[in-house]
Amino acid sequence: MNSVVDSDTPPPLTPSLLYLDGVSVSFDGFRALNELSLQIAPGEMRAIIGPNGAGKTTMMDVITGKTRPDTGEVLFDRGIDLTRLDEAAIANLGIGRKFQKPTVFESHTVEDNILLSLKGDRRARTVLLARTNADEAQRIDEILTTVGLAAQRTRLAGLLSHGQKQWLEIGMLLAQDPKLLLVDEPVAGMTDAETEATAELLKRISAADHSVVVVEHDMAFVRALGVKVTCLHEGSVLAEGAIDVVSENPRVVEVYLGR
Amino acid sequence: MITHALISNDKTGKWFLAIVLGMAVIVPLLHLAVPPTSLFHISTSTMALLGKYVCFALLALSLDLVWGYCGILSLGHGAFFALGGYAMGMYLMRQIGTRGVYAHPILPDFMVFLNWKELPWYWYGFENAWFAFLMVMAVPGLLAFVFGWFAFRSRVTGVYLSIITQAMTFALMLAFFRNDMGFGGNNGMTDFKDILGFPIQATTTRAALFAASAVALALGYLVAKAIVSSRLGKILVSIRDAESRTRFIGYRVEHYKTFVFTVSAIMAGIAGALYVPQVGIINPSEFTPGNSIEVVIWVAVGGRGTLTGAALGAVIVNFAKTTFTTGFLAPYWPFLLGGLFVLTTIWLPKGILGTANELWERWRPPAQTSDGNPGTKPDSAAQPAE
Numbered sequence: 001m002n003s004v005v006d007s008d009t010p011p012p013l014t015p016s017l018l019y020l021d022g023v024s025v026s027f028d029g030f031r032a033l034n035e036l037s038l039q040i041a042p043g044e045m046r047a048i049i050g051p052n053g054a055g056k057t058t059m060m061d062v063i064t065g066k067t068r069p070d071t072g073e074v075l076f077d078r079g080i081d082l083t084r085l086d087e088a089a090i091a092n093l094g095i096g097r098k099f100q101k102p103t104v105f106e107s108h109t110v111e112d113n114i115l116l117s118l119k120g121d122r123r124a125r126t127v128l129l130a131r132t133n134a135d136e137a138q139r140i141d142e143i144l145t146t147v148g149l150a151a152q153r154t155r156l157a158g159l160l161s162h163g164q165k166q167w168l169e170i171g172m173l174l175a176q177d178p179k180l181l182l183v184d185e186p187v188a189g190m191t192d193a194e195t196e197a198t199a200e201l202l203k204r205i206s207a208a209d210h211s212v213v214v215v216e217h218d219m220a221f222v223r224a225l226g227v228k229v230t231c232l233h234e235g236s237v238l239a240e241g242a243i244d245v246v247s248e249n250p251r252v253v254e255v256y257l258g259r
Numbered sequence: 260m261i262t263h264a265l266i267s268n269d270k271t272g273k274w275f276l277a278i279v280l281g282m283a284v285i286v287p288l289l290h291l292a293v294p295p296t297s298l299f300h301i302s303t304s305t306m307a308l309l310g311k312y313v314c315f316a317l318l319a320l321s322l323d324l325v326w327g328y329c330g331i332l333s334l335g336h337g338a339f340f341a342l343g344g345y346a347m348g349m350y351l352m353r354q355i356g357t358r359g360v361y362a363h364p365i366l367p368d369f370m371v372f373l374n375w376k377e378l379p380w381y382w383y384g385f386e387n388a389w390f391a392f393l394m395v396m397a398v399p400g401l402l403a404f405v406f407g408w409f410a411f412r413s414r415v416t417g418v419y420l421s422i423i424t425q426a427m428t429f430a431l432m433l434a435f436f437r438n439d440m441g442f443g444g445n446n447g448m449t450d451f452k453d454i455l456g457f458p459i460q461a462t463t464t465r466a467a468l469f470a471a472s473a474v475a476l477a478l479g480y481l482v483a484k485a486i487v488s489s490r491l492g493k494i495l496v497s498i499r500d501a502e503s504r505t506r507f508i509g510y511r512v513e514h515y516k517t518f519v520f521t522v523s524a525i526m527a528g529i530a531g532a533l534y535v536p537q538v539g540i541i542n543p544s545e546f547t548p549g550n551s552i553e554v555v556i557w558v559a560v561g562g563r564g565t566l567t568g569a570a571l572g573a574v575i576v577n578f579a580k581t582t583f584t585t586g587f588l589a590p591y592w593p594f595l596l597g598g599l600f601v602l603t604t605i606w607l608p609k610g611i612l613g614t615a616n617e618l619w620e621r622w623r624p625p626a627q628t629s630d631g632n633p634g635t636k637p638d639s640a641a642q643p644a645e
Contacts, residue, residue, distance in 0.1 A: 108493060115490075130491075
């Protein structure tokens with residue numbers, strides 16, 4: 001299957017943090033991903049755009065272990081094969097994921113949401129006896145300040161506004177201290193002010209040496225991020241480059257942006 | 260001290276423990292020390308009934324731990340209860356010795372009747388109390404562990420999981436009905452004589468069994484409370500509310516579910532083991548799917564995710580059952596039970612205790628809420644972050 005890329009290339013030499021090569025996924029005959037190849041460098045922020053059904057969410061499912069690819073390679077952090085691991089193992093390797101619909105633990109307080117997400121030993125027997133220590137309390141303070149929810153810390157997450165839930169979820173990702181954050185439509189349903197704040201937040205996160213992959217439809221937001229853009233279409237890469245280059249690509253205009 | 264730390268913030272829990280432990284002392288006292296002519300005397304049958312309720316309360320508590328806190332709706336918890344009961348029954352059968360109808364020194368009556376020549380290997384050791392009591396916990400625990408391991412690892416959730424738990428208890432019922440299983444078949448086990456060397460019908464033994472059940476309920480509550488108050492307990496609630504989110508932040512959901520399911524099954528097994536000597540019989544009808552569904556109703560009526568509510572629900576529903584099934588209303592009990600479940604679901608979705616807590620929160624003067632948990636008050640200061 002790997003006709004394009006020489007499959008003998010030793011993976012450890014790749015400088016990328018995330019390396020997808022020739023990844024295909026089919027659901028009942030529908031090709032959600034079609035020979036998708038993508039590389040994300042350490043510390044890079046990348047925006048992914050594309051029409052509905054282009055395979056953006058499926059790509060995230062493959063990276064986070066929710067979906068097994070039919071063919072292709074998915075390597076992370078010097079050659080770890082993600083296709084053999086489950087969601088929990090991948091999360092513990094340092095890949096955090098924000099869902100399209102904000103998903104937080106609604107019956108827990110805001111600070112507990114962060115606490116439970118903090119990087120640490122996830123084994124049941126350790127967690128059973130775990131007590132919040134000073135380090136953790138400090139990390140929680142830092143993260144809540146970063147995402148602007150310090151004043152809400154003792155509220156139940158279920159009572160937050162839509163935008164606040166989005167930020168809380170980003171805060172939960174930060175708590176995991178992942179090497180790579182996958183962020184699916186972070187500004188869907190946000191006001192303009194919230195959208196702007198979110199762009200700033202993601203830029204700050206990326207500057208703090210996290211790689212970030214953002215899937216987004218909002219072109220103004222993508223422009224505000226000011227990073228390299230990949231446009232997906234029918235499960236593979238249609239165009240890649242700076243936002244101005246990609247948005248002037250005639251194929252991108254045709255399938256996605258519209259004339 | 261640990262106990263104190265656990266329930267220091269929990270008024271309902273304090274009341275619950277005080278009532279249960281108080282009953283452990285008072286009920287046997289009123290039975291033994293107060294003469295039968297007195298108004299305050301508790302008769303043998305009343306104490307046996309109360310003992311039954313207490314065992315059911317422990318069973319309800321165990322179901323609430325998995326259902327209320329982890330979202331695992333088990334429709335087969337009666338199976339763990341029955342297995343604990345059978346382990347106890349096997350011990351009690353071996354204590355009969357030569358006093359059985361056939362006076363066989365080793366084989367229980369039903370085996371002699373079936374013309375068996377020797378004790379099946381899985382009956383070995385049950386003459387020892389310590390071994391039998393260990394099995395009371397180990398058998399349900401092991402079944403729950405193996406069942407949970409496969410079901411949760413295969414990510415069977417929701418209604419599908421409920422159905423296979425129901426299938427599990429149904430399969431066990433069919434198996435235990437068979438004579439050649441060696442558990443007494445249809446008739447089960449009965450005619451017990453001694454427990455730990457004490458005659459099982461003696462009033463003092465019965466009083467001690469009641470006290471033991473109440474203490475077990477209190478301990479079960481403390482264990483469940485310790486689990487749900489720990490960080491692991493928070494993860495359980497996270498799994499209940501957003502399972503995939505919990506997975507994607509790196510928790511192995513199946514391990515947590517298997518853990519809590521196993522602990523819960525052990526609690527149910529202990530409840531069954533205490534139930535059997537008090538009612539004097541164990542038979543395969545305990546595995547009836549309907550029994551397990553009734554437990555779900557107790558928990559729903561009392562209030563799921565509250566622990567104490569589950570125990571309360573078990574007592575209330577069973578008290579109603581005792582009342583209604585002894586009078587002219589007896590034929591209508593199933594309708595009453597069903598109606599109760601439907602009405603609870605529609606009007607009291609949080610159950611009696613959950614609703615009571617909610618009303619209390621609303622009614623409580625605001626001065627007191629400021630130092631409490633403002634998160635429970637939707638109208639408490641919600642300033643935007645930016």
